[in-house]
Amino acid sequence: MNRFFSFIRLRALLAKETIQMRRDRVTFAMMLGVPLVQLMLFGFAINTDPKELPAALVAPTQDRFTRAMVSALELTGYYRFTAMGTTAAEAEEMITKGDVSFVVTVPSDFGRRVERGDGATMLIEADATDPSVASGAISTLSTVARSALQREAGIAAASPPVEIIVHRRYNPEGITQYNIVPGLLGVILQLTMVMMTAMALTREVERGTMENLLSMPATPLEIMLGKIVPFLAVGAVQVAVVLIAAKAVFDVPFVGSLSLVLAGIFVFVLALVILGYLISTLARTQMQAMQLTFFFFLPSLMLSGFMFPYRGMPQWAQLLGEVFPLTHFLRLIRAVMLKGAEPATVAAPFAALGLFTLVLALLALLRFRRTLD
Amino acid sequence: MTDNAITVTGLTKRFGDKTVVNDVSLSVRKGEIMGFLGPNGSGKTTTIRMMCGLLEPDGGDGTVLGYDIRRHRRAIKRRVGYMTQRFSFYEDLTIAENLNFVAGLYGMKPKRQVVRDTLEDLGLTARKDQLAGKLSGGWKQRLALAACIMHKPDLLLLDEPTAGVDPKARREFWDEIHNLAQDGLTVLVSTHYMDEAERCHRIAYISYGQLIAKGTVAEVLRDANLTTMIISGDKVAAAARALKGAPGVDQIAPFGATLHVVGRDGAALKASVAAVAEQTGCTAGPAETSLEDVFIQLMGSAEDNMQ
Known part of the structure; x- marks a missing residue:
């Protein structure tokens, strides 16, 4: 056999990789599913010149x-x-x-x-x-x-x-940043909040510390809050950074009430963190948690109206877009920040985000494995 | 009932269509060190997890420290210390931080004092700011034990606590377990080291999810009723080949230059061994049956039952 390269060795390595790839169902599904989702979304749902x-x-x-x-x-x-x-x-x-x-x-x-x-x-x-x-x-x-x-x-x-x-x-000069920067706040929060929370709990499972934690007197609610609250604090820092940058760097107008924006952000972040927690109860490994996060992140980016105009999408895609908290958050923050909407005007997105939080929290508590079964 | 720290009857657990623990009944008296033995994958860990409320049994009932294992899981968790097989404290936390965390979860007061005392007992005061992940296997095990008994439990469940620990650390660990038992703590410890089994007051042997022997070491040895012969000489390898499948021979195991031959039928075994010894020019004599011999025998018969 050649010292530097042998087909026999390569074949052994390839066989092993193939087996491992097949065995990791989630990754395999992601590899096949993501391109399909992208194809459908890019191909049919996205339209940069919205009509009607x-x-x-x-x-x-x-x-x-x-x-x-x-x-x-x-x-x-x-x-x-x-x-x-x-x-x-x-x-x-x-x-x-x-x-x-x-x-x-x-x-x-x-x-x-x-x-x-x-x-x-x-x-x-x-x-x-x-x-x-x-x-x-x-x-x-x-x-x-x-x-x-x-x-x-x-x-x-x-x-x-x-x-x-x-x-x-709201944007007489047609400055794209006015639209993008508030939206980015949602996107940044979504990625970090969901992913970090999803990973945090899965890490406990993966490292075996979960077994120990469960054998000690801590209730599911306590464990959940213990995981979530630190990330809420991280989220608060992110919000401050983005809002200050929006004002100081990008010069985005802030027409509406700051406290209303903050209230919206709070509900949104709560929904995200709980979603991350829910993912962490589904995923067995950190890798899976990350993949599930991206599986959620990608369509929400495209269908929420952040990347492409929401109105440009066909009806089915708009309906699908309603499923993502980001969609409602974007409506909320744009309405308040750029248009100066009053609380009553943004009641609908608030209610939607609240509903998300409630449903996700319920699911998360149900999914939490009090035992190791 | 009041004399028992653990009483379980008919404990059964299935994962999918695989029965991992099948109809296990066991009682552990207060203040006793009970050894829980069995090969890998025999259901030891699953049984222990059911006892401390981490798994819900599919069948059977039981009480731990007088609490129902199905309904009073919270109460059990407060009074039991469970040391997992794998080191399951936080490797990215320091020793002191880990202990602080545990003390906080159990609501121990005064927390600082408790943690300081524990560090002192451990002899880790000087290294308290070291990351737990940097500790050697033996120290990790000591830290885990210290964390498990910090809340002064009445029952200690140890799942293969000495796996991967050097002999000296193991010895010290067992001394500590005996000290704790003397103070009234009940201990259920799983292991597959035979020398550790002999340091227990009583042992229970589980194989393929079924409890197949229990009692003191002497009782288990007696109940197994095995005969052991030892063969030595130049041609033990030839003797081993000749003995394979011979009447009365159940186990042949080389120990250095000698051969241990074990069987249930004493008379047949002696006859076979004598014949082979003569044939190969080796010397044969009676030997004491060890716990290991018994367990290998039990494993073999449990396997037969499964088929």
Whole structure:
């Protein structure tokens, strides 16, 4: 046999590796499953040019010109009017919540002015927290809407075109960081909190210290709290760092109330840490815990609206996105930080996060092996 | 009942379709050192874990220190010290930190005093800030024992405490166990070292999940009713070959230059050995049956029962 390389030795090594790979089911499933998940998500769910974005119409008099505008906007494929005839206040609430991406306001004298050719204006407010979402819809505005209106009015070419005023709300300059940095807070917290907690308990099992811990008088609740509280403290430091950096380095505006943001972060982190704890009751080794964490982390990154616009995804992917705490957290923090949402406006994401925490905690306590069975 | 620290009857545990512990009944008197013997994978650890509330039995009942092993697990944990087979304190904590942790979990007061005394008893005061993971096997074992008895338990369950420990440390360990028993502590210790079995007041032997012998060492030896012959000479290897399968011969084991031959049927064994000794020119004589011989015999017969 050759001193430096022998096929026989290599074959022995390859055979051993193959057996080990097959035996570690979780890793094997991950290797086959992750590419499949990625393929499905990237291939079908992700769309960087979202269409059919929800819009609200504020139009006191819905004449034929208004209707023509609405249908022309819908014809572009970018707008889908989900709320017609709302008041300005209702529409404001909806855009703050993120229920709609646009508010189209047609003043009551719009029709008259069009007919008279007297400088008709309409206002389109776009939620520009994620600049990429709004840009496509805004770019089509001038041409399509105008031509549609002219056709409807049968107006002579001489009449001045309708002026469409566009407000890019919350992020007039279209700065991507405004959207990304608050989101990053969620992503950073998610990765560290879930992974660290998941590993912490599995380490006890792997090193055999769990057996000892269980044979001493400590209750599951105590063990769980003992594991979770230190990571809550780590999370608090991370939050402080990111929030200070957002302000000092990235210049992200902070419109809403700090205490509301902190309350949201607290519930979110609690949900994450408990999720990590739950993973640690499922995984047998630290390696498995890490893999399970990533299995959760990856789709949540893609489907939560952090990496790609949530509105751009098909219905099924949006539904799937609702399953991740990150989705709700992003809605919450963007609404409060960038849009200055009031507590009542973000009640829905708060409730969703609270529900996560509750359900996960219940599952974790049930899953906890009081015995070694 | 009041005289027993442990009373279990019909204890059974299954993992999947494998019965790991099958119908084990055992009692350990207060203040007694009970040796729990058996080959690897015979169910010793599982039995001990059921006794201290770490595993739920699939069948059978029992009391430990008067508490029901199914319903009073919390109470049992408070009064029992359990030393696991593998070192299961925190290797990334120092000796003092480990002891502090345990003292805290049991709510011992005054904590500092308790920990200081324990370190003093251990002779580890000078090294208290050393990481537990850096300790040698013998010291790890002493630390684990100290941590297990810090809360002054009434019963000590030791799962192969001396595995991988040098003879001197083992000797000291057993001296310590006897000291503790003299003070009234009950000890159930699993091992597969025969010399350790002989240091126990009573022993119980488990094989393939079944308890197959119990009593004092003398009783177990007597009940086994084995005959042992010793053969010496130049051609013991030839004698060993000739004895294989001979009538009355159950075990042949070389010990240095001699051969131990063990069997249940004394008369047949003696006849076979005498014939072979003559044939090979070796000398043969009677010898004392050792506990090891008995256990190997028991293992063999337990295996037969399984088939």
